Amino acid sequence: MMFIIGLDLGQAQDYTAIVVVEKKEYMYEPKPAEYHVRHIERPPLGTPYPDIVERVKTIFTSPQLKGKTTLVVDKTGVGSPVVDMLKRAGLNPLVAITITGGNTVNKDDDGYHVPKRDLVTNLQVLFQEGRIKVAKELKLSSILVEELLNFKVKIDIKTAHDSYEAWREGVHDDLVLATALACWYAEFRHPIPRIRRL
Template sequence: MGVMETEQQQAPVFLTRELRYVVGVDLGQSSDPTAIAVIEHRKGVIDSGSAQDRHCGLTAHLQKPAEYADVRYLQRLPLGMAYPAVVQHVADLLARPPINNATLIIDETGVGRAVGDIFVDAGLKPKRVSITAGNEESGHGVDRWHVAKSILISRLDAMLHTGMLRFAADLTEAGAMAEELKDFRRKVSDAGRATYAARTGRHDDLVLAVAIAGWWVTRPHRCASMDYYKRTH
Protein backbone atom coordinates (compact mmCIF):
# COMPACT_ATOMS: atom_id res chain seq x y z
CA MET A 1 0.00 0.00 0.00
CA GLY A 2 2.86 2.40 0.84
CA VAL A 3 4.46 1.82 -2.59
CA MET A 4 1.17 2.54 -4.40
CA GLU A 5 0.69 5.77 -2.47
CA THR A 6 4.22 6.88 -3.39
CA GLU A 7 3.62 6.15 -7.08
CA GLN A 8 0.34 8.08 -7.01
CA GLN A 9 2.02 11.07 -5.37
CA GLN A 10 4.71 11.13 -8.04
CA ALA A 11 2.34 10.84 -11.01
CA PRO A 12 2.75 13.87 -13.32
CA VAL A 13 0.21 16.63 -12.78
CA PHE A 14 -0.75 19.61 -14.91
CA LEU A 15 -0.26 22.96 -13.20
CA THR A 16 -2.30 25.77 -14.77
CA ARG A 17 -0.49 29.08 -15.28
CA GLU A 18 -3.04 30.78 -17.53
CA LEU A 19 -6.74 30.09 -18.11
CA ARG A 20 -9.27 31.59 -20.51
CA TYR A 21 -12.48 30.63 -22.31
CA VAL A 22 -13.37 31.03 -25.98
CA VAL A 23 -16.88 30.58 -27.40
CA GLY A 24 -17.20 29.77 -31.10
CA VAL A 25 -20.54 30.24 -32.88
CA ASP A 26 -21.14 28.97 -36.42
CA LEU A 27 -24.27 30.84 -37.47
CA GLY A 28 -26.74 28.64 -39.33
CA GLN A 29 -28.81 29.34 -42.40
CA SER A 30 -32.02 27.85 -43.76
CA SER A 31 -30.57 24.34 -44.16
CA ASP A 32 -27.95 24.40 -41.40
CA PRO A 33 -28.41 24.82 -37.64
CA THR A 34 -26.39 27.21 -35.53
CA ALA A 35 -23.67 25.44 -33.53
CA ILE A 36 -21.92 26.62 -30.36
CA ALA A 37 -18.64 25.39 -28.89
CA VAL A 38 -16.96 26.45 -25.63
CA ILE A 39 -13.23 25.84 -25.28
CA GLU A 40 -11.38 26.05 -21.98
CA HIS A 41 -7.81 27.02 -22.87
CA ARG A 42 -5.13 26.30 -20.28
CA LYS A 43 -1.40 26.92 -20.48
CA GLY A 44 0.98 25.74 -17.82
CA VAL A 45 3.44 22.98 -17.02
CA ILE A 46 3.44 19.25 -16.44
CA ASP A 47 5.21 18.61 -13.14
CA SER A 48 6.77 15.18 -12.58
CA GLY A 49 7.76 15.72 -8.94
CA SER A 50 6.05 14.51 -5.81
CA ALA A 51 3.30 16.44 -4.05
CA GLN A 52 5.69 17.19 -1.20
CA ASP A 53 8.35 18.56 -3.56
CA ARG A 54 5.76 20.72 -5.34
CA HIS A 55 4.62 22.08 -2.00
CA CYS A 56 8.20 23.02 -1.17
CA GLY A 57 8.87 24.51 -4.62
CA LEU A 58 11.54 21.99 -5.51
CA THR A 59 10.28 20.77 -8.90
CA ALA A 60 11.16 23.57 -11.33
CA HIS A 61 13.70 21.29 -13.03
CA LEU A 62 11.02 18.60 -13.39
CA GLN A 63 8.53 20.78 -15.27
CA LYS A 64 7.87 21.02 -18.99
CA PRO A 65 5.51 23.43 -20.82
CA ALA A 66 2.07 22.12 -21.75
CA GLU A 67 -1.08 23.53 -23.32
CA TYR A 68 -4.62 22.15 -23.58
CA ALA A 69 -7.81 23.25 -25.29
CA ASP A 70 -10.69 21.33 -23.74
CA VAL A 71 -14.09 21.48 -25.43
CA ARG A 72 -16.41 21.82 -22.45
CA TYR A 73 -19.69 22.52 -24.25
CA LEU A 74 -21.18 21.69 -27.65
CA GLN A 75 -24.68 22.54 -28.79
CA ARG A 76 -26.78 22.66 -31.93
CA LEU A 77 -29.68 25.08 -31.83
CA PRO A 78 -32.98 24.19 -33.52
CA LEU A 79 -32.94 24.56 -37.30
CA GLY A 80 -34.54 27.83 -38.40
CA MET A 81 -34.20 29.52 -35.01
CA ALA A 82 -34.55 33.29 -35.49
CA TYR A 83 -31.30 35.23 -35.23
CA PRO A 84 -32.48 37.50 -32.37
CA ALA A 85 -33.32 34.34 -30.42
CA VAL A 86 -29.88 32.92 -31.24
CA VAL A 87 -28.24 36.09 -29.96
CA GLN A 88 -30.27 35.96 -26.75
CA HIS A 89 -29.35 32.31 -26.24
CA VAL A 90 -25.66 33.11 -26.65
CA ALA A 91 -26.02 36.10 -24.30
CA ASP A 92 -27.61 33.86 -21.66
CA LEU A 93 -24.80 31.34 -22.09
CA LEU A 94 -22.13 34.01 -21.71
CA ALA A 95 -23.75 35.23 -18.50
CA ARG A 96 -22.91 31.97 -16.75
CA PRO A 97 -19.70 31.67 -14.74
CA PRO A 98 -16.97 30.77 -15.48
CA ILE A 99 -17.40 31.79 -19.13
CA ASN A 100 -18.88 35.22 -18.42
CA ASN A 101 -15.52 36.74 -19.42
CA ALA A 102 -15.09 34.52 -22.49
CA THR A 103 -14.06 35.78 -25.92
CA LEU A 104 -16.89 35.34 -28.43
CA ILE A 105 -16.02 34.40 -32.03
CA ILE A 106 -18.82 34.28 -34.62
CA ASP A 107 -18.77 32.97 -38.19
CA GLU A 108 -20.82 35.44 -40.21
CA THR A 109 -19.77 34.07 -43.61
CA GLY A 110 -23.15 33.08 -44.97
CA VAL A 111 -25.44 35.32 -42.95
CA GLY A 112 -23.74 38.68 -43.54
CA ARG A 113 -22.81 41.64 -41.41
CA ALA A 114 -26.40 42.47 -40.47
CA VAL A 115 -26.65 39.37 -38.26
CA GLY A 116 -23.26 40.10 -36.73
CA ASP A 117 -24.50 43.60 -35.95
CA ILE A 118 -27.27 42.08 -33.80
CA PHE A 119 -24.58 40.59 -31.55
CA VAL A 120 -22.85 43.97 -31.39
CA ASP A 121 -26.12 45.77 -30.57
CA ALA A 122 -26.68 43.26 -27.75
CA GLY A 123 -23.35 44.31 -26.23
CA LEU A 124 -21.63 40.96 -26.79
CA LYS A 125 -18.52 42.40 -28.55
CA PRO A 126 -17.93 39.47 -30.92
CA LYS A 127 -14.84 38.82 -32.98
CA ARG A 128 -16.32 38.45 -36.47
CA VAL A 129 -14.92 35.90 -38.92
CA SER A 130 -15.68 35.48 -42.61
CA ILE A 131 -14.43 32.16 -43.95
CA THR A 132 -12.77 32.44 -47.36
CA ALA A 133 -11.09 30.30 -49.99
CA GLY A 134 -7.34 30.26 -50.49
CA ASN A 135 -4.69 30.12 -47.80
CA GLU A 136 -4.63 33.57 -46.23
CA GLU A 137 -5.71 35.31 -43.05
CA SER A 138 -6.25 39.07 -42.80
CA GLY A 139 -7.65 41.57 -40.33
CA HIS A 140 -10.30 44.10 -41.35
CA GLY A 141 -10.70 46.70 -38.65
CA VAL A 142 -10.53 45.98 -34.95
CA ASP A 143 -12.80 42.94 -34.60
CA ARG A 144 -13.24 41.48 -38.09
CA TRP A 145 -11.12 38.86 -39.88
CA HIS A 146 -11.12 37.00 -43.17
CA VAL A 147 -9.72 33.52 -42.58
CA ALA A 148 -9.23 30.79 -45.16
CA LYS A 149 -11.06 27.57 -44.41
CA SER A 150 -7.81 25.70 -45.04
CA ILE A 151 -6.22 27.58 -42.11
CA LEU A 152 -9.11 26.79 -39.77
CA ILE A 153 -9.12 23.10 -40.62
CA SER A 154 -5.34 22.68 -40.59
CA ARG A 155 -5.21 24.29 -37.13
CA LEU A 156 -7.99 22.00 -35.93
CA ASP A 157 -6.23 18.97 -37.39
CA ALA A 158 -2.93 19.92 -35.75
CA MET A 159 -4.59 20.44 -32.37
CA LEU A 160 -6.21 17.01 -32.59
CA HIS A 161 -3.04 15.21 -33.64
CA THR A 162 -0.86 16.78 -30.95
CA GLY A 163 -3.40 16.02 -28.23
CA MET A 164 -3.86 19.71 -27.44
CA LEU A 165 -7.58 19.61 -28.35
CA ARG A 166 -9.64 17.34 -26.14
CA PHE A 167 -13.36 16.66 -25.83
CA ALA A 168 -15.15 16.16 -22.53
CA ALA A 169 -16.64 12.66 -22.34
CA ASP A 170 -20.11 13.87 -21.31
CA LEU A 171 -20.70 16.32 -24.19
CA THR A 172 -24.25 16.01 -25.52
CA GLU A 173 -23.11 16.43 -29.12
CA ALA A 174 -19.92 14.35 -28.83
CA GLY A 175 -21.29 11.65 -31.15
CA ALA A 176 -22.45 14.17 -33.73
CA MET A 177 -19.06 15.90 -33.61
CA ALA A 178 -17.26 12.60 -34.21
CA GLU A 179 -19.50 11.89 -37.22
CA GLU A 180 -18.88 15.38 -38.65
CA LEU A 181 -15.14 14.92 -38.38
CA LYS A 182 -15.39 11.61 -40.24
CA ASP A 183 -17.60 13.15 -42.93
CA PHE A 184 -15.34 16.16 -43.47
CA ARG A 185 -13.48 15.87 -46.76
CA ARG A 186 -10.52 17.58 -48.42
CA LYS A 187 -10.80 18.04 -52.18
CA VAL A 188 -8.13 19.31 -54.57
CA SER A 189 -9.28 21.20 -57.65
CA ASP A 190 -7.74 20.91 -61.12
CA ALA A 191 -5.84 24.11 -60.34
CA GLY A 192 -4.30 22.45 -57.28
CA ARG A 193 -6.31 24.31 -54.67
CA ALA A 194 -7.62 22.44 -51.65
CA THR A 195 -11.19 22.91 -50.45
CA TYR A 196 -12.80 21.52 -47.31
CA ALA A 197 -16.46 20.63 -46.87
CA ALA A 198 -18.81 18.05 -45.45
CA ARG A 199 -20.02 15.31 -47.74
CA THR A 200 -23.23 16.03 -49.64
CA GLY A 201 -26.19 15.95 -47.29
CA ARG A 202 -24.01 16.19 -44.18
CA HIS A 203 -23.44 19.06 -41.75
CA ASP A 204 -20.18 20.68 -40.65
CA ASP A 205 -21.53 23.27 -38.21
CA LEU A 206 -20.03 21.70 -35.07
CA VAL A 207 -16.66 21.30 -36.78
CA LEU A 208 -16.63 24.97 -37.79
CA ALA A 209 -17.75 26.19 -34.34
CA VAL A 210 -14.83 24.31 -32.77
CA ALA A 211 -12.49 25.34 -35.58
CA ILE A 212 -13.03 29.10 -35.23
CA ALA A 213 -12.68 28.87 -31.44
CA GLY A 214 -9.53 26.79 -31.89
CA TRP A 215 -8.17 29.28 -34.42
CA TRP A 216 -8.52 32.07 -31.87
CA VAL A 217 -6.94 29.96 -29.14
CA THR A 218 -3.84 29.35 -31.26
CA ARG A 219 -3.36 33.00 -32.23
CA PRO A 220 -0.81 35.06 -30.24
CA HIS A 221 -2.53 36.91 -27.42
CA ARG A 222 -1.66 39.04 -24.47
CA CYS A 223 -1.81 37.56 -20.99
CA ALA A 224 -5.06 38.47 -19.21
CA SER A 225 -3.16 39.47 -16.08
CA MET A 226 -1.12 41.99 -18.10
CA ASP A 227 -4.32 43.51 -19.57
CA TYR A 228 -5.72 43.84 -16.06
CA TYR A 229 -2.50 45.51 -14.86
CA LYS A 230 -2.66 48.06 -17.68
CA ARG A 231 -6.30 48.88 -16.91
CA THR A 232 -5.63 49.46 -13.21
CA HIS A 233 -2.31 51.34 -13.33
Protein backbone atom coordinates in the same frame (compact mmCIF):
# COMPACT_ATOMS: atom_id res chain seq x y z
CA MET B 1 -8.16 30.59 -17.62
CA MET B 2 -9.60 31.67 -20.96
CA PHE B 3 -12.86 30.66 -22.59
CA ILE B 4 -13.81 31.10 -26.23
CA ILE B 5 -17.29 30.68 -27.65
CA GLY B 6 -17.25 29.61 -31.30
CA LEU B 7 -20.45 30.50 -33.14
CA ASP B 8 -21.15 29.11 -36.61
CA LEU B 9 -24.34 30.69 -37.94
CA GLY B 10 -26.64 28.46 -39.93
CA GLN B 11 -29.08 29.36 -42.66
CA ALA B 12 -32.39 27.76 -43.69
CA GLN B 13 -31.02 24.21 -44.18
CA ASP B 14 -27.96 24.48 -41.93
CA TYR B 15 -27.71 24.25 -38.18
CA THR B 16 -26.27 26.99 -36.03
CA ALA B 17 -23.62 25.65 -33.65
CA ILE B 18 -22.41 27.08 -30.34
CA VAL B 19 -19.27 25.57 -28.83
CA VAL B 20 -17.49 26.69 -25.65
CA VAL B 21 -13.78 25.89 -25.48
CA GLU B 22 -11.50 26.40 -22.49
CA LYS B 23 -7.85 27.10 -23.26
CA LYS B 24 -5.59 25.45 -20.69
CA GLU B 25 -2.04 26.77 -20.66
CA TYR B 26 0.82 25.26 -18.70
CA MET B 27 2.93 28.16 -17.48
CA TYR B 28 5.47 26.09 -15.57
CA GLU B 29 5.71 23.14 -17.94
CA PRO B 30 7.07 23.00 -21.49
CA LYS B 31 3.72 21.83 -22.84
CA PRO B 32 1.62 23.46 -25.54
CA ALA B 33 -1.88 24.65 -24.65
CA GLU B 34 -4.77 22.22 -24.61
CA TYR B 35 -8.35 22.97 -25.59
CA HIS B 36 -11.16 21.46 -23.55
CA VAL B 37 -14.61 21.54 -25.16
CA ARG B 38 -16.93 22.44 -22.26
CA HIS B 39 -20.25 22.95 -24.05
CA ILE B 40 -21.73 21.96 -27.42
CA GLU B 41 -25.11 23.17 -28.58
CA ARG B 42 -27.03 22.98 -31.84
CA PRO B 43 -30.31 24.96 -31.74
CA PRO B 44 -33.17 23.50 -33.79
CA LEU B 45 -33.21 24.26 -37.52
CA GLY B 46 -35.03 27.50 -38.26
CA THR B 47 -34.34 29.08 -34.86
CA PRO B 48 -34.65 32.86 -35.46
CA TYR B 49 -31.43 34.86 -35.16
CA PRO B 50 -32.76 37.05 -32.28
CA ASP B 51 -33.29 33.82 -30.31
CA ILE B 52 -29.74 32.70 -31.18
CA VAL B 53 -28.42 36.05 -29.92
CA GLU B 54 -30.34 35.67 -26.65
CA ARG B 55 -29.05 32.12 -26.17
CA VAL B 56 -25.45 33.16 -26.80
CA LYS B 57 -25.89 36.08 -24.38
CA THR B 58 -27.16 33.67 -21.69
CA ILE B 59 -24.05 31.50 -22.12
CA PHE B 60 -21.66 34.46 -22.42
CA THR B 61 -22.93 36.11 -19.22
CA SER B 62 -23.22 32.90 -17.16
CA PRO B 63 -21.31 32.98 -13.85
CA GLN B 64 -18.72 30.47 -15.13
CA LEU B 65 -17.85 32.54 -18.23
CA LYS B 66 -18.63 36.18 -17.41
CA GLY B 67 -15.60 38.42 -17.76
CA LYS B 68 -13.24 35.74 -19.10
CA THR B 69 -14.74 34.86 -22.48
CA THR B 70 -14.29 35.96 -26.09
CA LEU B 71 -17.01 35.35 -28.66
CA VAL B 72 -15.71 34.31 -32.11
CA VAL B 73 -18.37 34.44 -34.85
CA ASP B 74 -18.46 33.26 -38.44
CA LYS B 75 -19.38 36.43 -40.33
CA THR B 76 -19.50 34.72 -43.75
CA GLY B 77 -22.84 34.90 -45.59
CA VAL B 78 -25.65 35.90 -43.23
CA GLY B 79 -23.23 36.66 -40.42
CA SER B 80 -22.84 40.42 -40.83
CA PRO B 81 -26.29 41.50 -39.54
CA VAL B 82 -26.15 38.90 -36.78
CA VAL B 83 -22.72 40.18 -35.71
CA ASP B 84 -24.31 43.64 -35.43
CA MET B 85 -27.09 42.17 -33.26
CA LEU B 86 -24.52 40.46 -31.02
CA LYS B 87 -22.61 43.73 -30.62
CA ARG B 88 -25.81 45.60 -29.75
CA ALA B 89 -26.49 42.92 -27.12
CA GLY B 90 -23.20 43.93 -25.47
CA LEU B 91 -21.30 40.72 -26.17
CA ASN B 92 -17.73 41.95 -26.06
CA PRO B 93 -15.04 41.06 -26.73
CA LEU B 94 -16.38 39.83 -30.06
CA VAL B 95 -14.20 38.70 -32.96
CA ALA B 96 -15.76 38.39 -36.42
CA ILE B 97 -14.19 35.94 -38.87
CA THR B 98 -14.99 35.82 -42.57
CA ILE B 99 -14.08 32.39 -43.94
CA THR B 100 -12.34 32.66 -47.30
CA GLY B 101 -10.91 30.39 -49.97
CA GLY B 102 -7.66 32.37 -50.03
CA ASN B 103 -4.18 31.55 -48.80
CA THR B 104 -3.46 34.23 -46.20
CA VAL B 105 -5.00 35.58 -43.03
CA ASN B 106 -5.86 39.28 -43.09
CA LYS B 107 -7.37 41.67 -40.60
CA ASP B 108 -9.36 44.83 -41.26
CA ASP B 109 -11.94 46.94 -39.41
CA ASP B 110 -14.53 44.17 -39.85
CA GLY B 111 -12.40 41.44 -38.26
CA TYR B 112 -10.31 38.59 -39.62
CA HIS B 113 -10.41 37.00 -43.07
CA VAL B 114 -9.27 33.42 -42.58
CA PRO B 115 -8.88 30.65 -45.17
CA LYS B 116 -11.05 27.63 -44.35
CA ARG B 117 -7.87 25.57 -44.81
CA ASP B 118 -6.29 27.31 -41.80
CA LEU B 119 -9.33 26.78 -39.59
CA VAL B 120 -9.76 23.10 -40.41
CA THR B 121 -6.09 22.15 -40.55
CA ASN B 122 -5.42 23.74 -37.16
CA LEU B 123 -8.29 21.79 -35.63
CA GLN B 124 -7.15 18.52 -37.22
CA VAL B 125 -3.59 19.03 -35.92
CA LEU B 126 -4.86 19.75 -32.41
CA PHE B 127 -7.06 16.64 -32.59
CA GLN B 128 -4.23 14.41 -33.85
CA GLU B 129 -1.80 15.74 -31.22
CA GLY B 130 -4.32 15.02 -28.47
CA ARG B 131 -4.50 18.72 -27.57
CA ILE B 132 -8.24 19.00 -27.99
CA LYS B 133 -10.34 17.19 -25.42
CA VAL B 134 -14.03 16.54 -25.90
CA ALA B 135 -15.82 15.18 -22.85
CA LYS B 136 -17.82 12.09 -23.78
CA GLU B 137 -20.65 13.10 -21.46
CA LEU B 138 -21.45 16.13 -23.61
CA LYS B 139 -24.63 15.36 -25.54
CA LEU B 140 -23.21 16.17 -29.01
CA SER B 141 -19.60 15.05 -28.45
CA SER B 142 -19.88 12.01 -30.72
CA ILE B 143 -21.37 14.15 -33.51
CA LEU B 144 -18.50 16.65 -33.23
CA VAL B 145 -15.93 13.86 -33.45
CA GLU B 146 -17.81 12.30 -36.39
CA GLU B 147 -17.90 15.66 -38.23
CA LEU B 148 -14.16 16.05 -37.74
CA LEU B 149 -13.47 12.56 -39.04
CA ASN B 150 -15.76 13.12 -42.04
CA PHE B 151 -13.91 16.20 -43.21
CA LYS B 152 -11.75 15.77 -46.28
CA VAL B 153 -9.54 17.88 -48.53
CA LYS B 154 -10.62 18.09 -52.15
CA ILE B 155 -8.05 19.35 -54.70
CA ASP B 156 -9.10 20.67 -58.10
CA ILE B 157 -6.47 19.27 -60.49
CA LYS B 158 -6.97 22.06 -63.03
CA THR B 159 -6.62 24.98 -60.62
CA ALA B 160 -4.73 23.32 -57.72
CA HIS B 161 -7.20 24.95 -55.34
CA ASP B 162 -8.26 23.02 -52.28
CA SER B 163 -11.62 22.91 -50.58
CA TYR B 164 -12.75 21.37 -47.31
CA GLU B 165 -16.05 19.61 -46.95
CA ALA B 166 -17.81 16.66 -45.45
CA TRP B 167 -16.99 13.53 -47.47
CA ARG B 168 -20.60 12.63 -48.15
CA GLU B 169 -23.68 14.70 -48.81
CA GLY B 170 -26.08 15.30 -45.97
CA VAL B 171 -23.28 15.51 -43.37
CA HIS B 172 -23.15 18.81 -41.53
CA ASP B 173 -19.98 20.66 -40.58
CA ASP B 174 -21.41 23.26 -38.17
CA LEU B 175 -19.94 21.80 -34.97
CA VAL B 176 -16.51 21.43 -36.60
CA LEU B 177 -16.55 25.04 -37.80
CA ALA B 178 -17.72 26.45 -34.45
CA THR B 179 -14.93 24.52 -32.69
CA ALA B 180 -12.42 25.47 -35.39
CA LEU B 181 -13.25 29.19 -35.02
CA ALA B 182 -12.70 29.07 -31.25
CA CYS B 183 -9.48 27.05 -31.43
CA TRP B 184 -7.99 29.07 -34.30
CA TYR B 185 -8.50 32.33 -32.43
CA ALA B 186 -7.15 30.91 -29.18
CA GLU B 187 -4.08 29.48 -30.91
CA PHE B 188 -3.27 32.34 -33.29
CA ARG B 189 -4.52 35.57 -31.77
CA HIS B 190 -1.16 37.23 -32.23
CA PRO B 191 -1.17 40.57 -34.08
CA ILE B 192 -1.89 40.22 -37.80
CA PRO B 193 -1.09 43.09 -40.17
CA ARG B 194 -4.18 45.10 -41.00
CA ILE B 195 -5.13 45.58 -44.61
CA ARG B 196 -6.20 48.98 -45.81
CA ARG B 197 -9.41 49.45 -47.71
CA LEU B 198 -9.21 51.52 -50.87
